[in-house]
Amino acid sequence: MTSSPSKNAPDGVQMAMISSRMETIARKMQNTIFRTARSGILNTAHDFSCVVLTADCQMLSAAESLPNHTLIGPDLMCQAVLKHHPIMKRGDCFLHNSPYEGNSHAADHCMIVPVVDDGGVLRFFVLAKAHQADCGNSRPSTYLADVKDVYEEGALIFSATKIQEDYRTNQDIVRMCESRIRVPDQWWGDFLATLGSVRIGERELLALGDELGWDALEGYASRWFDYSEQKMIQAISKLTTGKITLHSAHDPFLGLPDGIPVKVEVEIDAENARITVDLTDNPDCQPCGLNLTEATSKSAAMIGIFNALLDHRVIPNSGSFRRIDVRLRENCCVGIPRHPASCSVATTNLADHVTNPVQRAIAELSAGYGQAATGPIQPPGMGVISGRDPHNKDEPFINQVHIGVSGGAGTPVTDGFLSIIHAGNAGMCRIDSVEVDELHHPILIDDRHLIEDSEGAGTYRGAPSIYSEYGPWGGSELTILYAADGTVTPAAGTRGGGSGGTCRAAMRKVDGSVVELPPCHGITLKAGEKIISHSASGGGYGVPTERDPARVIHDLAEGWISLERARDVYGVAVVGSRATDDLALDPVGTEKLRSKGRPLAAAS
Template sequence: MNLNIPVRRTDGVKTAILASRFESIARKMQNTLFRTARSGILNTAHDFSCVILTADCRLLAAAESLPSHTLTGPDIMCRYVMKYHPDLKKGDCFLHNSPYEGNSHAADHCLIVPVVDDGGVLRFFVLAKAHQADCGNSRPSTYLGDVADVYEEGALIFSAAKIQSDYEDNQDLIRMCRARIRVSDQWWGDYLATLGAVRIGEREILELGKTFGWAELDNYAESWFDYSERKMADAIARLPSGKRVVTTAHDPFPGVPDGIPVKAVVEVDATAAMIRVDLTDNPDCQPCGLNLTEGTSMSAAMVAIFNSLIDHTVPVNAGSFRRLDIRIRENCCVGIPRHPASCSVATTNLADRVANPVQRALAEIAPGFGMAETGPIMPPGMGVISGKDPRHENEPFVNQIHIGVTGGAGTPVTDGFLSIIHVGNAGMCHLDCIEVDELHHPIFVAGRRLVPDTEGAGTFRGAPSMLAEFGPVAGCEMKVLYTADGTITPALGTRGGTEGARTQALKRGLDGSLISLPACYGAELIPGETVVSYSSGGGGYGSPLQRAPERVLHDLREGWITPDRAREVYGLITTGSPDDDSLAVDLDATKVQRAALAANL
């Protein structure tokens, strides 16, 4: 197989050392941001990413960043910085969050620093992307799914705006943000944390250049890209060639009463070691906040491919990306948005409706690869809460919470990742600590638990749903804004696996009664009322009748499935009792039960 990938004469040991050094710099950036940020969405949920790019805007290192933030987007944004500011100088820093110029959505504030050496030569870029608790939207949420366009969305949009020159802040931009963004002190702290991250990255790379020389670093980058491309080519070559057309749909939403259909054409060319995903045959931008950006459209397809290869030794950088051909078009809801289409929710809902079918298609093409579908997200359990805190002289608060979300998809080799949250962040975001949330905000979490019989059944099952119930403390009125998908269209299984449970949102009144809430909503709560959130379950991979009996027994003992589901879906017959730890598999009876269930399929 001649793929025309260059083979450079390089020192393999030095390449490995420099790869580690660049990744450690990205980790230092992340650690700085995580430990110094003020808002819970950053210092608890970890919704941020730090990356390093070459001077010509190719992704070089990303450490443990969110794929939806980083696979594509940073490269596009850095090109816009160069377009608008061709004379880059040491000490410059740019604030960029434009969804029309590469960013993920307006809520993700990116600080971009050109790494310029003492001779005035641009060597690298460092970029830190931090999801804001508030970004100046018309309502206190960074996810507004029910807006007709960016004007109704209301976010401040910065297009490669120079926020620092010679390491000094542009006070005009600082005042603009402080005046417009709710809880401005929180924003200011997050800005300083993000700024610290990029400045540390700049400092470390300048030191690296002095130690090794810039020519050596340039040679390393090219060698690393070539090595990564070969690794990706080898991984793709293990798959059979094939092509699938897969479809799904986002649930009906305000502005899109019939939902949004999504089609992905996925092709594996094992001979050429290429994977192609065509997203061009999809609707134009829609009158809602769900439209994707150029970065999130392409990243959604790419994260599905990396998930599906089941080879985590392939480096994630511009070199391995050479083996991927993602086709999108302008003015498409899963393509390149045209102003003034709103992309407020571009990192999650519709992005998952791209990634999930792609990984399911690869499972259909290549047995032993691909994945089932990860659960759709944004139930109230990861909504944005806002109000005034009676514990602190009625100071306003705004923050996104991650109290109860699961959704992991079954794979050919593992059960669903319980706390993946959604396919686009690949588990990099964290579930909140209940006690920390209750300390930070005037909320009371009444309960959080897994829900039995909600997993997508399979040889390897999806993650079960999670229930989370919470409300305001005494003296507080609170709003919970959320944009839930999956209330109608669940996460599908693959290769015989079944679908996961659907998302649900309910409100518990003062009398204890429950009423159903819409999929996209701003729930108003008074003390004594709670919102009840059910996250979606993940799809299963492979027939549940092929699941190892010991795995079924484990789930039964844990209470994740009931005895009826173990018997009727997985064909498990047991002896003994869970009450005295004598529960065990009856292998002979299980074989008979599974044969009977298989005969009725």
């Protein structure tokens, strides 16, 4: 239901200008973290998000943030802060990372600041969420999938904890973190970067309130939400009414030999412009770290919807969210967890098994919309590395690297986004620079390349897999922890598209021999040893033999597919060769191949 326009609501031009100002504030917050954080997961991979919310905890602006961070979690976290601290004062700041009260997982430390005017009235919240390279887990990793509960996980968890009052930092909490976190100097730098981010957001909003008036900003927020809802109504009304149930499953896992099945029911009501996602008929919380939080369960479903609409005019905020209903139940692995269930990996693995069926369901119901499945996540190419740096006074280091991850899904209009990493962050995180990783840590990255014939074939194909190989450098040892999904079950295609390639983990010994590794594993490499990673690729959208031959020839020239795959899967005949750089379409041969209707071949 839309709200009545406020008497202080701005006109369209003013609303656009204020919206731009709000986004600028969120970008200033983001730029602060990017330029001042110490850990690579923040200043290289960009795994953080900044949000502006209204005083009643509605998400207003998030700029270029990760959707699994910002769609619904900030609302829930600010509600938790208000619950525990009903009186807000200027100068307060709260540290919050509880997975049971709106956060994504314990490794995402959130700073929340109330924006209070000169009269003591709460006007807005600003929130910055920063993924920690180390959060005090029982082992050196931001993610621990193979733990049976939060106690075994071991992370420090803060529930709306007041970290500052009257702008003074609670040093007791700082000492607690420094004594538990393995890289205290790095954590302290990231802490200050995040704190600086929210204080800049507060400063800018106070200045904006003084300039335009708080009533005008309140009227803007109300109208902006109504406008965003109307854009969502227009987008949903273009879809086809219907109801569909799709099934997915996380790979078999330690103690879970059958994996974790996920059932997703999607209903589109185009006439009334509503989409309902029902996740209630799923298993209880599992004895592992893969359970989702309320925030990641809802956000995962919503990400699938936003991905499927293919309409960038729909603004992701609390106004457009009014048209989405995500149904959850308590004590469910893709619902609302009950303490002490561990949610250590709540942003990625199982969350993608919600997002992917949602975007595929909309594709199956509505031609020209939706997406295939994005590739599963967390091969060793995005493992958490740790050890001691012999070239830096033997100091400890820990960081999550993004050396080799791809996985973008085919859509009705584009090939898969090569560097999306996974569905939940929508490409907002970044693939690491090889040189920067090697400068930051004692590692050597021997190889990184796209794997031939690994894409999910389709009219629009999924992004191919990435091969990466790396290990310790300078005589040091290197510990790597990872939790790969998709080693058994690949990303599914849709509307006739093929499935993607699977993940793989292996180790190259000093003598050059290669041994396979488990999908969820921790390993310490000695000098001369390497870890090998294949990221999962994305599924394809549409029948491969309907792919534009020019696109096939492009992929062939780039070395992403072979001549045999071009012929046998896409039904495209060519003349010339890659070696002589004179590949060209053979139209007669292509017509013959495609008239035969050759069967689809799976990715290798």
